[in-house]
Amino acid sequence: MTEALAATPGDVVAIGSDHAGVELKSTLAGDLAAMGFKVLDVGTNGTASVDYPDFGKAVATAVKDGKAKAGVVVCGTGIGISIAANRVSGIRAALVHDTFTAAMAREHNDANVLALGARVISPETARNALKTFFSTPFGGGRHAGRVAKLG
Numbered sequence: 642m643t644e645a646l647a648a649t650p651g652d653v654v655a656i657g658s659d660h661a662g663v664e665l666k667s668t669l670a671g672d673l674a675a676m677g678f679k680v681l682d683v684g685t686n687g688t689a690s691v692d693y694p695d696f697g698k699a700v701a702t703a704v705k706d707g708k709a710k711a712g713v714v715v716c717g718t719g720i721g722i723s724i725a726a727n728r729v730s731g732i733r734a735a736l737v738h739d740t741f742t743a744a745m746a747r748e749h750n751d752a753n754v755l756a757l758g759a760r761v762i763s764p765e766t767a768r769n770a771l772k773t774f775f776s777t778p779f780g781g782g783r784h785a786g787r788v789a790k791l792g
């Protein structure tokens with residue numbers, strides 16, 4: 642059986658960031674649209690200082706409530722906003738640094754939210770990680786029981 646992608650073209654993908662991630666968020670939102678996803682942008686929309694937990698929670702809640710199939714969150718390091726997203730039940734947010742971790746987040750962890758640090762990796766690396774994340778299916782098999790234990 643072919644295991645599922647995090648989202649397929651036509652699905653809604655929610656995206657959010659704080660001020661440190663807003664520029665990268667805009668780039669990635671364009672990439673998601675070009676990949677055929679409907680983009681639900683929960684903000685922030687400018688460079689004024691905001692609190693990353695608000696945007697991590699907004700993306701995660703959209704996924705949990707079924708308004709989006711998967712999500713993308715960006716802050717300076719990706720750390721704070723991934724922690725925020727992971728506090729919502731059913732969310733598996735993976736902080737990814739390259740295409741290898743993006744692929745593993747999907748194949749081994751069935752991550753449903755991609756987290757990126759705009760001050761940590763280059764926009765090019767982030768864009769490649771995004772493409773990898775949304776084109777890599779969950780591996781299933783031995784990984785399925787482990788993911789189930791995450792709750």
Ligand code: RB5
Pocket residue numbers: 659661662693716717718719720721722
């Ligand atoms: C904002 O300055 C910064 O703390 C935030 O973007 C993020 O890196 C937190 O984890």
